[in-house]
Amino acid sequence: MTARSLYGLLGICLLFLNIYVHADENWPQWRGPTLNGTCTATGLPDTWSETENILWKTELPSWSGSTPIIWGGRIFLMSPSKVDANSSADSKEKAAGGPGILLLCISKPDGKILWERELDTGNKLNLKGNNSSPSPVTDGTHVWAVTGNGTVTALTMDGEAVWTKNLQKEYGNFGINFGYASSPLLYKDRLILEVIQGYTTKDPSYVMACDTLTGNVLWRVERPTDAVLESPDAYTTPTLLQYEDKTQIIISGGDYVTGHDPDTGKEIWRGGGLNPRKFDRNRFVVSPVAVDGMIYVAACKKPVVAYRAGGTGDCTATHIAWTWDKAYAPDVPTPACDGVYFYMVGDQGVVTCLNAKTGEVIWGSEHTAPGIVSASPLLADGKLYITNEEAVTTVLAAGPAYKVIATNTLPSEGKTLSSFAVSGSNLFLRTPTHLYCIGKK
DSSP: OOHHHHHHHHHHHHHHHHHHHHHHHOBOSTTTTTTSSEEOOOSOOSOOBTTBSEEEEEEOSSOOSOOOEEETTEEEEEEEOOOOTTOOOOHHHHHTOOSEEEEEEEETTTOOEEEEEEEEEOOOEETTEETTOSOOEEOSSEEEEEOTTOEEEEEETTSOEEEEEEHHHHHOOOOOTTOOOOOOEEETTEEEEEEOOOSSOOSOEEEEEEETTTOOEEEEEEEOOOOOTTTTOBOOOOEEEEETTEEEEEEEETTEEEEEOTTTOOEEEEEOOSOTTOOTTOOBOSOOEEETTEEEEEOSSOOEEEEESOOOEEOTTTSEEEEEOSTTOOSSSOOEEOSSEEEEEOTTSEEEEEETTTOOEEEEEEEOSSSOOOSOOEEETTEEEEEOTTSEEEEEEOSSSOOEEEEEEOOOSSOOOOOOEEETTEEEEEOSSEEEEEOOO
């Protein structure tokens, strides 16, 4: 082999090594780089407390269910502004956090706040959420954020605004019972946004794509439903299905799951079976998960339905692989799946492991630490991390046998709602008051 060939081969190896390292370092959107709550990180801690394996913690202005995202040495997260103790606002208004809706940039090495930008005003309480609930997304050159008021903003990594627009001003007021909470999805040069609604409006639901650099609308399509009362509402986040050589955008809510062409928004297929009882309060909170040619969708507690990819038109009768219509299905936490095992956590902290392809019970249902679970589970480093609203995390062994590895507690003055983010060998957990960097010392 010539020296030129050797250097060329070395360059290719370093390129792939660099991609692999960065894939482990970056957590670019809610549910991580794979969009299914999994990652390839190793060396993650099993145990921690306020005095063990905490590398740093940073006080935050207020509480939020928004999950931090990470790129390189920077962490981005949404937050209301700090509550003014001297404000004339009533107790409910103060419970939502301050009136401003902020995007914060935090240094990953030491937790210092590098900058913050006010993206919107008019924060308010929406049951467990507020108007900072949607998580931002980034590609390492820009960061995009959406507020519960429908303000969409693109910024540079240094916090300079590139463009902004408001969905309610352009397309009408949201008609969602408990406020808008869907996180945006980044795909190539487009930002995918969904508004799945109907409880307080007769305006149609829609899915749209904006150019990431200009904000120009590339397409916007209506998403019809025959769901009634509150059942049209969804608080879900879109995901991507990679099947054969094609990509689809997957949307769940309004009693259906749909697959869309990312270039045009056209609906390719639609699946039902998600509201067999015709329940009129069948709102969707659990986001769809797409792994290894399968799409997993959950409605209000049950059923959980697994679809096989590859269908067109109405696929309800032809592409359902399995249905879970038993107890302990999730209402809020989105399941985690690696294509082999499907882990779902009910709101009471009960976890069940199923065969991802057949729906057969592998183990469970098993109780984790007492408390309500709203955060979605993390599957990484051979472990399943489940955090409840009291900031108690149960660490289980992933795989075909149920085993509790550890139970870890952090202070939680309020409800811990945010899901884990991962970078390198560290975990990042947001409680109502702080962002924690958890790693082995």
